[in-house]
Every structure is written in structure tokens, then in C-alpha cells.
Amino acid sequence: xxxxxxxxxxxxxxxxxxxxxxxxxxxxxxxxxxxxxxxxxxxxxxxxxxxxxxxxxxxxxxxxxxxxxxxxxxxxxxxxxxxxxxxxxxxxxxxxxxxxxxxxxxxxxxxxxxxxxxxxxxxxxxxxxxxxxxxxxxxxxxxxxxxxxxxxxxxxxxxxxxxxxxxxxxxxxxxxxxxxxxxxxxxxxxxxxxxxxxxxxxxxxxxxxxxxxxxxxxxxxxxxxxxxxxxxxxxxxxxxxxxxxxxxxxxxxxxxxxxxxxxxxxxxxxxxxxxxxxxxxxxxxxxxxxxxxxxxxxxxxxxxxxxxxxxxxxxxxxxxxxxxxxxxxxxxxxxxxxxxxxxxxxxxxxxxxxxxxxxxxxxxxxxxxxxxxxxxxxxxxxxxxxxxxxxxxxxxxxxxxxxxxxxxxxxxxxxxxxxxxxxxxxxxxxxxxxxxxxxxxxxxxxxxxxxxxxxxxxxxxxxxxxxxxxxxxxxxxxxxxxxxxxxxxxxxxxxxxxxxxxxxxxxxxxxxxxxxxxxxxxxxxxxxxxxxxxxxxxxxxxxxxxxx
Amino acid sequence: xxxxxxxxxxxxxxxxxxxxxxxxxxxxxxxxxxxxxxxxxxxxxxxxxxxxxxxxxxxxxxxxxxxxxxxxxxxxxxxxxxxxxxxxxxxxxxxxxxxxxxxxxxxxxxxxxxxxxxxxxxxxxxxxxxxxxxxxxxxxxxxxxxxxxxxxxxxxxxxxxxxxxxxxxxxxxxxxxxxxxxxxxxxxxxxxxxxxxxxxxxxxxxxxxxxxxxxxxxxxxxxxxxxxxxxxxxxxxxxxxxxxxxxxxxxxxxxxxxxxxxxxxxxxxxxxxxxxxxxxxxxxxxxxxxxxxxxxxxxxxxxxxxxxxxxxxxxxxxxxxxxxxxxxxxxxxxxxxxxxxxxxxxx
Numbered sequence: 001x002x003x004x005x006x007x008x009x010x011x012x013x014x015x016x017x018x019x020x021x022x023x024x025x026x027x028x029x030x031x032x033x034x035x036x037x038x039x040x041x042x043x044x045x046x047x048x049x050x051x052x053x054x055x056x057x058x059x060x061x062x063x064x065x066x067x068x069x070x071x072x073x074x075x076x077x078x079x080x081x082x083x084x085x086x087x088x089x090x091x092x093x094x095x096x097x098x099x100x101x102x103x104x105x106x107x108x109x110x111x112x113x114x115x116x117x118x119x120x121x122x123x124x125x126x127x128x129x130x131x132x133x134x135x136x137x138x139x140x141x142x143x144x145x146x147x148x149x150x151x152x153x154x155x156x157x158x159x160x161x162x163x164x165x166x167x168x169x170x171x172x173x174x175x176x177x178x179x180x181x182x183x184x185x186x187x188x189x190x191x192x193x194x195x196x197x198x199x200x201x202x203x204x205x206x207x208x209x210x211x212x213x214x215x216x217x218x219x220x221x222x223x224x225x226x227x228x229x230x231x232x233x234x235x236x237x238x239x240x241x242x243x244x245x246x247x248x249x250x251x252x253x254x255x256x257x258x259x260x261x262x263x264x265x266x267x268x269x270x271x272x273x274x275x276x277x278x279x280x281x282x283x284x285x286x287x288x289x290x291x292x293x294x295x296x297x298x299x300x301x302x303x304x305x306x307x308x309x310x311x312x313x314x315x316x317x318x319x320x321x322x323x324x325x326x327x328x329x330x331x332x333x334x335x336x337x338x339x340x341x342x343x344x345x346x347x348x349x350x351x352x353x354x355x356x357x358x359x360x361x362x363x364x365x366x367x368x369x370x371x372x373x374x375x376x377x378x379x380x381x382x383x384x385x386x387x388x389x390x391x392x393x394x395x396x397x398x399x400x401x402x403x404x405x406x407x408x409x410x411x412x413x414x415x416x417x418x419x420x421x422x423x424x425x426x427x428x429x430x431x432x433x434x435x436x437x438x439x440x441x442x443x444x445x446x447x448x449x450x451x452x453x454x455x456x457x458x459x460x461x462x463x464x465x466x467x468x469x470x471x472x473x474x475x476x477x478x479x480x481x482x483x484x485x486x487x488x489x490x491x492x493x494x495x496x497x498x499x500x501x502x503x504x505x506x507x508x509x510x511x512x513x514x515x516x517x518x519x520x521x522x523x524x525x526x527x528x529x530x531x532x533x534x535x536x537x538x539x540x541x542x543x544x545x546x547x548x
Numbered sequence: 549x550x551x552x553x554x555x556x557x558x559x560x561x562x563x564x565x566x567x568x569x570x571x572x573x574x575x576x577x578x579x580x581x582x583x584x585x586x587x588x589x590x591x592x593x594x595x596x597x598x599x600x601x602x603x604x605x606x607x608x609x610x611x612x613x614x615x616x617x618x619x620x621x622x623x624x625x626x627x628x629x630x631x632x633x634x635x636x637x638x639x640x641x642x643x644x645x646x647x648x649x650x651x652x653x654x655x656x657x658x659x660x661x662x663x664x665x666x667x668x669x670x671x672x673x674x675x676x677x678x679x680x681x682x683x684x685x686x687x688x689x690x691x692x693x694x695x696x697x698x699x700x701x702x703x704x705x706x707x708x709x710x711x712x713x714x715x716x717x718x719x720x721x722x723x724x725x726x727x728x729x730x731x732x733x734x735x736x737x738x739x740x741x742x743x744x745x746x747x748x749x750x751x752x753x754x755x756x757x758x759x760x761x762x763x764x765x766x767x768x769x770x771x772x773x774x775x776x777x778x779x780x781x782x783x784x785x786x787x788x789x790x791x792x793x794x795x796x797x798x799x800x801x802x803x804x805x806x807x808x809x810x811x812x813x814x815x816x817x818x819x820x821x822x823x824x825x826x827x828x829x830x831x832x833x834x835x836x837x838x839x840x841x842x843x844x845x846x847x848x849x850x851x852x853x854x855x856x857x858x859x860x861x862x863x864x865x866x867x868x869x870x871x872x873x874x875x876x877x878x879x880x881x882x883x884x885x886x887x888x889x890x891x892x893x894x895x
Contacts, residue, residue, distance in 0.1 A: 028809060029818060083687055084860060090853045091688045095808050104688035104807065108830075439810030 016051040016118025019043065021151040023055075024158075027168055036168055040176035049203040051119040056206070057198035058159070059173050061267060064123060067130040068137050068160055070098055076142055077102050080109060093432075093487035096439030099157030107150050115147040122156060124199060171408055181207060186221065186407045194218030195262075195270060216257040219264040220290060220336050220344065221407040225397065225414035232378045232417060235398065242348060242401050243373040243381055245393040246416055247331055248306045248503070248517075249296030250313075254278070254330055254367075256285045257340070263330075265295070276318065277328045277366045284362050288340035291355075292405075293332035293370060301368060303331070303392045305547075306517055307505035332359060333370040333397075336405060344405035351405070388419045389546055394502060395419045421500035421518075422542060425525060425533045427493045429455060431477045434462065442477040442489070443470050445521075447499060449512070451536040458512035458539060461499055464521035473524075493530050498523040504543050512536060514543050552628075552646055552653045553679065555845075555869050560655060560679070564648050565628030567596075569655050572872040579630065581657025582641035583608060584722060586873050596623075598632050600640030603755040604722065607747065619668065634668030635659035637825050638723035639752065645673050653677045654839065660824065661831045662694055664727050666757070670835075678841035678864075681873070682849035683826040684804055691804070691828045697821050698731035704800055704819050705735075709776045714797040716779045718786050718817070721745045723825050724802055725780055726752065729760045732778065740765050740774060742781040742790070769793070786817075804828075836864060848873040 026039040044052055057063065074088060088105070095101040122144070129137050141160075145153055171185075174192070178185040191207055195217040228235075235241060251266040261282040263272045272278070275295065285291075297304040297312070308326045312318065335355040336344055343351055352372075359369050373396065375381040381396065388395050395418035403413035426447040434443035444462045448455035465473070473495065481489035500522035507515035525532075554561050559571030567577040574591030581587050583597075583604040590609045597605060599616035606614070617623060619642065622631045632642035637658040644655045654675040663669045691697075705715045719725040721744040729749070732739060741749065741762035749762050762780065763769075774794050785791065786799065799817040804824025806812050812820035826849075827835060836844055836858060844864040846855040851868035858866035 028813060029820075031818070081687065084857070087687065087853060087857060090850070091686050094686060094850075095688055096810055100809055101688060104690075108690050435810070439808055440805075 015116040016048050016120065017115075017122060017148075017152055017155070019047050020051065020055065020119045021149075021155045023047075024155050025151055033172065037172055037176055037179070040168070040173060041179050044176055044180040048118055048120070053198050053201060053203050053206060054119050054123055056173065056177070056192055059168060060170050060192060061269065062196075062198060063159070064127045065130060066160065067126040068141060070161060072134065072137065073098075073102060073141065073157070073160070076138055077105055080142070080145075081105055089486065094440050096433060096435030099161050100154055102157050103150055103154035106145055106153055109145060111149065112143075112146040115144075119159075123159060126160060127199065177207065183207075189221040189407055190218065193221065193264075216260060217255060217262040217264075217270065219253040219255060219262070220342075220405075222251060222253070222266050222292070223406045223414065224409040225399075225416045226409060226411050228398070228415040228417050232381070232398070235378075235415070238375065238377060238381075240400055240402070242352070242399045243375055244333055244370050244397045244399070245373065245388065245391060246395045246397045246418065247294040247296050247303060247370065248392065248394045249294040249303065249309055249331070252293060252295040252330065253336070254281070254285075254291040254293065254332070255337075256282060256287055256289050259287055261285075263295070271295070274312070274318075275328045277323070278330065280364060281330075281366055284364055284367075286339070286358065288337065289335070289358070290337035291330070291332045292334035292336055293330050296329060296331055297326040298329040298331070298365075298368075299327065301365075303329075305392055305503055305505050307503075307507075307515060327365065329365060330367045331370040332367060334405065347402045347404065348399055349401045385417065385419060421502055421522070422504065422546065423498050423500050423522060424449065424538065424542070425496060425498050425528060426458070427455065427530045427533050428473075428491055428495045428497060429457060429493050430488050431473075431481070431491050432488050438470070441470060442474045445473075445497075446488075447497065448493065449534050449536050449539060455493055456512050456536055458510065458514060458536075459499060459501075459516045459519045461497075461519045461521050464500070465524065469524055496525040496528040496530060496533055497521045498525055504539070504547050506543060506547055512539065514539050514547075552648055552651055552677070553655070555871070559871070562625075562628060562646060565625040565630070565646070567625055567628075569644055570657065570873065577625070579644055580605070581635065581644060581655065582638055584638070584658070587657060596630075598640045598642045600755075601642075602640075603751050604640065604748070607751045619671075633671045633673055636661060636663065636667045636670035638667050639726065639757070641667055643671070643673060645675065651676055653679070654841075655679045656681055656835075658683065658826055659835070660827050661835065662691070664694065664825075665730055666726055666759075667723075667825070672835065672838040674840050676841060677843040677845070678836060678839045679845045679847060679869070680832065680836060681826065682832060682846045682851050682854040684824060684828050685832055685846070685850035685854035687829045689804065689807055689824075689828045690830055691807075691822060691824060694731075694823065697823045701728070701731055701800065701802075701821055701823075702735065704798075704821075705778055708798045711798075712776060712796060714774055714777050714779060714794040716781055716791065716794055716797050716799045718783055718799060718801040718803075719745075719780055720803075721748050721782045724823070725749070725782070726759060727823070727825065728780060728802055729762065733760055735778075737778060738763055740769070740777055740779045742779075742785050744782050744784075745780050765793070833863070843867075845869045847871045 023039060023043045027036050030036050078085060078088060091105060092098060092101045125140060129140055144156060148156060174185050174188045177188045253264045255262040261272060263278055265271050297308045312322060312326055335351045338354060356369060359367060373384060385396050398415045398417055400413040426449050428445045429448045430446035431442040432444040434441055446457050446460050448457045477489060477491050480492040482492060483490045499519050501516040501519040503517035505515050506513060552562060552564060558568060558573040558575055560569040567579055568575045569579045570581055570587040571578050572589055577594045578592040580595055580597040580601060583601045588605055593613060595612055595614045597616060599618060602614050602616050617632050619632055619634055622629055629647040631645045633645060635641040635643045635657050637660055641657060643657060646653045652675040654673045656679060658681050659670055661670045708715045717728055719728045725745045739760060739762050741764060743764055746762055746764035749759060753759055771793050779794055800819040800821055801817045802821045802823045804822055804826055806820030807822040841864055844858055844866040846866055846868050848871055855866035855868045858864050
């Protein structure tokens, strides 16, 4: 536990990077939210200010662009410890985490000189070398490895390669900051949202008294609903509730302030540039307005399946054809700010009334009101819900008419009432080891349906089973694998599963010709054999019914 | 010439001597490397083992026809010369050396090279053919020196005490538990243990070992007595209602698998200590090289990767062998599996 390294007679003080490495270790080993919160509180109370800003940035999806790709890091590691590439592959598939694999392989690389740098030093350096040539990158990375202990190597690799999956939500970060600074969590959430750069923003600018006045792009934290667990009847009188379709797009916030337009996704990604369809709204919307709605492709007011939206995500250049085939609209359902005034505390009925006044006269296909569903009884609504799929909707949203717009996922006033998933029975044919807490366990599977006498693969799934079931399947895979292709094992086709999914679309990329949305294992059908599974024709039938 | 040892359905078979080593099905004559359940199965008519293994075998398998040997002592079966040599894995664990017509084979059983003070100091035996385990045969497994891990464990216990918590250390009853107790020898406090660990510890103490006694936890043990103490428990006890008594507590798992974060996270434990009784990557390589063996058979673990590496680097001519070792060994499976199996064993 003692991370101080003795070099000669000097004992080094704990550096910013060490503190961060300790924080990550604590967060990933504690299992209770309260313990994690306490670790964060301790960190924010003691870490250097600049590092705190970086930690907030990292845990809210604002990490710097990637400076070095994994291929190079892998090469340099192989060079240092002199092992063949295939052996790295074996290690990686056992560890299930690239950064950790590197750190473990490099664990006995001598520490040449332990550096005493802060987190910010490494991150700024990484930004700095992004545009440099390979040899400069190599020098920095390799030298850094030689200056770090194992925990530091691990977090350093993580900073370069990807996200920290250690079960810390943005909410936990917000609560920790609220505790340390004695400010309300919703104020913190708002302050750390929006468009800011950790390189140029100081802790005080971000979270001090005067923060957040000038950033016109700053969105509000989203209010999220839980799935309703009881029957809807328990919600009481129907006239207290507003029902809307639940859309299968990207939840988004559209902001016009200072005569500029900003579109944020729920993942707090600024997406304005990705959807040129929205540009015209800068002229059509009043200034000082914030709208909550769904980013979704639609033709003649009818949403298209999520698969269509996927063709637009992640593309920098959008072709004419795409703009024509998948035109993006904003299905707006709430008003959070009007005339630069925060409307979140007003009841939904009032917000909706004003929203309609603003949107109805606009008449542009880039924005439309998400309609309210008319219903007189819960039975009525249940019948309508069954038709959700025809509307490319995932079900129904229920919102109390007198509800205020809250922060984060809250019970009580808003509920989602999703449709039951589609299901299909199939057999497992390939297995691969999982990652993170499932490392060295076969938990990632590929499934097949029957196609005449053959089996044809059609989907992968990783979730839906208990740890115990995964352990049993892992045991089966290890004893019934037929061949090995890299990390993938072909498995005797014997275990039958029911796969649940939210949607189905035609796909040229898959041999089966279909792609599923949100597939997961809903049941292990121990009562069924491979003779009882569904066929490719069954899948095609589903595609015909639900695929449009 | 036929191989001195062949790999049969019943286990490693020496035809010339007409005996098996660690057979997994009942046979007439069995040589036992060590007392873990995947290496020492019941039902054999005759057992040959190191003298330290005998009391443990008696505890686990009951009374059988046991013959014991000292390390380095030679005995003959038909004309095969047999000797046992320390493997450093657990108490009594031995490598078995066979010599026949100028040909020497060594079966490693399970082994570690670091001297833990109770399992005997691993001895390198020169041979023509070496049969090695490979439980941790990947270069991600490189152990820290045991003293560092012992210090980590003691620091962790002290932190728990400061926070008013008991420290529950999960360790396999045979091997790891004795080693952890060894690590805590300097601390003066009373150490409590699960019945499975207590039984083994008593057996060893009765056999003359100078080991820390532990206090058995029974349904009558008062909760107050356990406050902020150290408890050693086998993996099967983890997550059962047996643990309630220690609340508030923190769990620390002692196993080589804890080297990888995911394994600790999957089990939702507070701390993982990568303390293993198996050779790590560097030890496996050193051992293979030091034996001078031209041929190496790699058994249970990452046999495919380790044998391929030995071949590619021209360290030896290596082949992987499928055995049933590791199926019930304490460490060769993924932790989840062990947990389920041991639960059956202990409940």
C-alpha cells in the first residue's frame, strides 16, 4: 500500500498521478456507492486543483483525443519484454482489458527514475504529442512506463486508451463535489456540463461562485425515467397523466442562446455539427430557449428505425443521399428555458402549453412536437401500447401533468412503459472471454438459428444471465470447445437460449441478412434441444413484420 | 524406446514400473505428488507419498494402504528407480523423479520456487523429460515477493481495524491457509478460522508442525469476540450466512487469480492479494531451463501457450497434454467455479 518509492535517501511525496492511481484503485475495489463517494470526497478535498478539473473532465466524457493507438503501444511493449505478438493476444484475451494487460506485462520493468508528476502533466503532454511523429510518441510513452509503478502504468494506459469502467456515474462525481464545495448537486451538474476545456479552465472558473454565466451552450442535466414496475393502474386517475410515445432515437437538448444553436446528446456530446438539418432552426426558434426532445430520422413525420440513425452517427461528412434517405428531425417534448428564464420548476402542463405555442407555428420538418396520446382509461392505453412497434416507438412515456423537470433518474413523476421485447430461440455456437469483471470467463456468445440442415449465426449477446449461469456455461465451454480461432472458441451446438431484442432490421453486413437491436439472453432454455430452435425463415418473417 | 510415462485415460502411467502418478481413476498403485483433491483421489489400493502428505491424505481420504518416503530417498518398483523431491507447493508436495535404463523423467506436480518456510524449498532436478504444470503460464502472471504481499495483508488488516471492521481472509484450506497464517505469525492477535481450516491446522499441529493455532468458529462463538479480528475462511464460505457474524467486515481474497482486477471485481471483494502457491511465468521458464530437459510435457493451465512459447524460443521440444488436473484444484479454475464447488464441499 505504501506507494512512496525510495531512491537513494530521498522519499518522494505523493504525486498527483499517484493520488489518481490510488483513487482509481479504491473506486474499482469498493462495492458500495457510499464508499466510492467517500473516496471521491477525499480525493477532491486533497488533490491539486488542476488535477481535479481533469478528473471531472475524464469522468464526464471530456477526455482528450487519443494520442497513440493501441497497435503502437502493443508493439513497444513487445519490444521491451521480448515476447511474440500471439502471446500478447493470449494475455489480452485472459485479462480482458488492454491497459491492464500492458501494465501486467510491464510489471517487472525496472523503474529507472520515479517521476513525481501530476495527472495534468501527463494529459497535457498527451495532447501535445498527438500531432507529433511516432518516435516522439514512443519516447514519451516508453519513458513514462519506466517511471511508474504498476498502478500508475495502468491508469496512464487507461488515460490514453479509453474509458474508466469502474462503476462511477457522473451522479456520484456530482454528489462528491457537492459535498466538498457545499453547493447543491443540481448546481454542480449544471456547472460541469457544457462546452469547457480542461486545459484552459481552472477549478475556480469551473466551479467557483461566478462560474457558468458566459457559457451559452451549457445544457441542463436531463431528467430520466425509470421503467414502471407495477401495473399502470397503481398510478391512479388517468387525467393526472400525460402520455407520449417513447422514441428510439438519441435523447437530446436543443439550445438557442445568444443567437447560436447548440445540440447536446444525453451523453453530453455536442452534436450540432453532425446534423445540418437543424441549422435552419437557429433562425426559426426564439432566442434564449432550451428544448428537450429526441434526435431521430423521420420521413413525413414518421420516425425511421434506429438502424437508420446509426448510419448517421460517427460520420463527419454526410452525403446528399443520406440527407435524403435519413433526414433528421427533432421530436420535441419539453421546454426547459424560455426567454433566458429557467422553466424547470413550472408544472409540465404549463411547459407543454408554452411549448406548443412556440413550435406549432414553425412548420419545418426539422422540428416537430412529439404528440400527446389521447386516452380515457388505462385499458385504452394498454391497447395503444401494443401498436407501438408500428409507429417505430419503444412504448409509452407517462408523465404527471403537474411534474417539475428534475435532475437525473428519479422515481414517481415520470415512468417509461416499454413494450415487451421480441424473442427467438437459438443455439450457442461460439464463445469468447469477456472483459472487466468477466475476464477469463467465457461470457460473450454468438448464436445461430437453423437454416435447413445448417446453422447460421445471426447475433451476439453478452448479458442477461446470472453470474452462476455464466459460470456454468464457462464450465461447459471449456469442456466442449471444438476449435479455437484466436480468442474465439467454437462450441458444440447444444445450449439453447431465448434471445430478447427490441427491433430487427435488414443488414448486408451479416450473413443472416438481419441485425437485432439490444439483443440479450432472456432465458437459458435448458428444457429445449437444438432440434427445437427457431429457423432463419422465422427471423425473416419477423423482419417482414417489424423491420420497417 | 517407449516413453517412460504415457498419458492414459486413468492418468500418468509408467508401464515399466507398473504404477500411476496422481491417477484420476482408481488403480492398483498410485504415486501421489501432493494432497490436493485433483491429484490425490480415493479408491487406489496402494499409495506412495511423501511422509508429510500422509496425515493430510488420512484426513481427506481416510485410512488406506499408505507407504511414505523421505525427500531424496530412492525406492524401486520393478526396475524403475523412484525418488521424491520438494516442490514447494504445499506441505508434503513433491516432484517425482523416475529413472529407468539411463532415462530420467520428472513429474513436477504443482510447484512454486519461492520458499514459504513450510512447504520445503523447491529443488531443481536435471532430467531428460520434464512434465510441468502451467497454471499461471502467461507472462501477465509475475508475482511480487511474498514479503511485500504479507505486508500488504497486514496493512490491510490494520486499516480495517481502524475502520472498526473485521478482516476476513479467503484462502484455500490446504496450502494457502497455512501460508497466510505463516504471514501473520508475527502478529500477536488471536486468529479465528472456519471449521475446514481449523481441522487441517489441527491435523498438521498433531503431526508435529510448529504452526499457529487457530480458534474454531462455532455457532456458539459470541459475536462480540469477533469484532475487528482476523478470520480465515475457505472460498466456499464467502457470501454465505456464516459470514454474518463478523459484520462489519471486509473481505480479502488470497489467490494468484487476484493478479487480474476483473477477478477481484467479479467477486465483489474489498481486496485481492495475488499470493499464489504456483510458479509464475518467470519461475516456470527458469525451471524448464534449469532441468536441462530436451522434452517438456505441459499439463494443466495455459498449456497451449506455454508449450508453443517453449518451442518457438527453442527452449525445449514441448507438447501440451490434457490431464484432469486442475479440474478440482484450488487454483486452476476460474474463481467462480471453485466457489460453487467448494460451497458443496463445505456446506
